[in-house]
Amino acid sequence: MFGIEILGMGSYSPSLCVTNDDMAKIVETNDEWITTRTGIKSRRLANGEPTWEMGLKAAEEAVKNADIDPLDIGLVIDTTITNDFFTPSVACVIQDRVGASNAAAYDLNAACSGFVYAVDAAKRYLQTDPDMKYVLVVANETLSRVTDYSDRSTCVLFGDGAAAAVIGRSEKLFTSFIGADGSGAHFLYAKSHKVNHPLRTEEDSMDKGEFAAGTTYLVQDGKEVYKFATKALPMAAQKAAEKINLDISTVDWFIPHQANIRIIETAAKNLGVSMDKFIVNIANHGNTSSASIPIALSEAIADGKVKKGDRLCLVGFGAGLTMGCVILDY
Numbered sequence: 001m002f003g004i005e006i007l008g009m010g011s012y013s014p015s016l017c018v019t020n021d022d023m024a025k026i027v028e029t030n031d032e033w034i035t036t037r038t039g040i041k042s043r044r045l046a047n048g049e050p051t052w053e054m055g056l057k058a059a060e061e062a063v064k065n066a067d068i069d070p071l072d073i074g075l076v077i078d079t080t081i082t083n084d085f086f087t088p089s090v091a092c093v094i095q096d097r098v099g100a101s102n103a104a105a106y107d108l109n110a111a112c113s114g115f116v117y118a119v120d121a122a123k124r125y126l127q128t129d130p131d132m133k134y135v136l137v138v139a140n141e142t143l144s145r146v147t148d149y150s151d152r153s154t155c156v157l158f159g160d161g162a163a164a165a166v167i168g169r170s171e172k173l174f175t176s177f178i179g180a181d182g183s184g185a186h187f188l189y190a191k192s193h194k195v196n197h198p199l200r201t202e203e204d205s206m207d208k209g210e211f212a213a214g215t216t217y218l219v220q221d222g223k224e225v226y227k228f229a230t231k232a233l234p235m236a237a238q239k240a241a242e243k244i245n246l247d248i249s250t251v252d253w254f255i256p257h258q259a260n261i262r263i264i265e266t267a268a269k270n271l272g273v274s275m276d277k278f279i280v281n282i283a284n285h286g287n288t289s290s291a292s293i294p295i296a297l298s299e300a301i302a303d304g305k306v307k308k309g310d311r312l313c314l315v316g317f318g319a320g321l322t323m324g325c326v327i328l329d330y
Contacts, residue, residue: 003174004123004167006330007068007134010061011163011298012054013285016047020156027152034156039261043159043286045144050084052093054162055140058298059098062136066166070099073166074132075125078107079114079290081190081319082142094138103136111188112257112318113178114290115139115163119314119326120176122167138164139291146190148217157259158218159286163294173311177240178324186210187224188319190217225321226263232317233257233267236325240313248313251277251327253306257316258282258292267315279305289318306330 019042020031034040046054055078063070076098078091091105110117115137122135140162149155193216194204213219233256241248254277256264261282268275281296288295293314300306308330315325 002127003170003172003328004126005170005172006165006328007168008062008064008066008166009163009294009298009301010058010065011161011295012057012061013044013161013295014046014049014054016045017042018045023156026149027155029152029156037262038157039282040156040286041283044161046142046160051080051082051140051142052084052090054142054160055080055090055138055164056094056097058140058162058164059094059136059138062164062166063098068134068166071102072133073100073103073136074129075122075135076100076103076105077118077121077135077137078105079110079118079137079139080107080141081109081111081114081289082145083107090140091138098136100136110290110318110322110324111320112259112287112289112292113316113320113322113324114318115293116314116316116324116326117178117322119165119167120178120324123174123176126167126169133168135167136164137167138162139294141289141291143287143289146216146218151217153222154218154220157287159288161285161288161291161295163291163298165294172329174326174328175240175244175246176324176326177236177243179236180323181228181321184224184228184321185319187221187228187321189219191215226260228321229259229263229317230266230270232321232323233263233315234270236317236323237271237313237315240325240327246327248273250311251313252310253277253279253300254313254315255279255293255297255300257318258285258296259287
């Protein structure tokens with residue numbers, strides 16, 4: 001069996017902690033309303049740190065914990081949707097600063113499913129390229145950059161942060177499933193910057209139809225995203241398990257995308273799995289998009305909750321709409 005192993009994890013959370021009471025000072029809301037509907041009590045927001053810097057700090061910790069030479073990293077995959085630049089990729093900036101000068105680098109955009117997509121990609125590169133020793137996956141998000149803080153329905157949900165994993169070859173168990181439903185792309189999106197061009201005469205068609213709403217801020221149809229998420233999470237996990245005829249009950253820990261506690265509880269019920277098996281840290285971080293799964297995993301490892309040999313199910317959903325699951329032995 002060809003699998004992969006997570007050799008080291010790292011995470012970074014900005015120091016600026018914004019509580020629900022803080023949010024109530026800028027929009028009409030309160031701690032009880034936010035907590036009961038989302039499970040979120042506070043979130044961390046970048047306070048001057050660019051996206052690449054948060055990712056770098058997480059990556060440096062992951063490389064240190066993996067106890068490897070950065071020069072042996074063959075590929076850096078960064079999963080951000082909030083790049084500091086149109087170009088270069090965040091992955092290239094981190095590749096240089098972490099000392100992985102022998103590595104290729106690119107960014108991957110699968111929104112909140114990004115970390116799962118990247119781990120799946122890492123496995124495929126390691127399986128097909130004998131010269132590649134390690135892959136560094138970095139998930140770093142500055143969602144405060146694309147959040148409308150006048151919209152009480154969305155601004156309470158999102159936070160910033162980063163996490164990273166060093167991945168190597170292993171004979172350990174591994175299975176995965178990734179998928180997408182582009183017909184739901186308009187249920188969750190943020191437009192790129194609009195530029196007034198002196199030579200263009202036609203009106204921008206992006207201001208019409210399904211993507212008419214919003215500027216560069218996140219636009220979300222909460223009901224539709226909820227409906228998708230509660231089906232996508234258990235389906236992705238089941239499809240990954242079915243690939244190798246794995247009994248889902250053998251999973252020790254489920255680490256889901258931290259978007260909403262109600263989504264996680266419904267997914268657990270649909271899977272027939274106790275919430276005791278779910279790693280949940282949404283109360284202190286909010287939704288950090290692609291960084292949410294690896295932040296939760298990194299913290300669980302650091303706290304001694306997740307131990308070597310545990311079977312993990314990393315499962316997420318996101319804008320696109322995307323979904324994905326990785327099951328592996330830690």
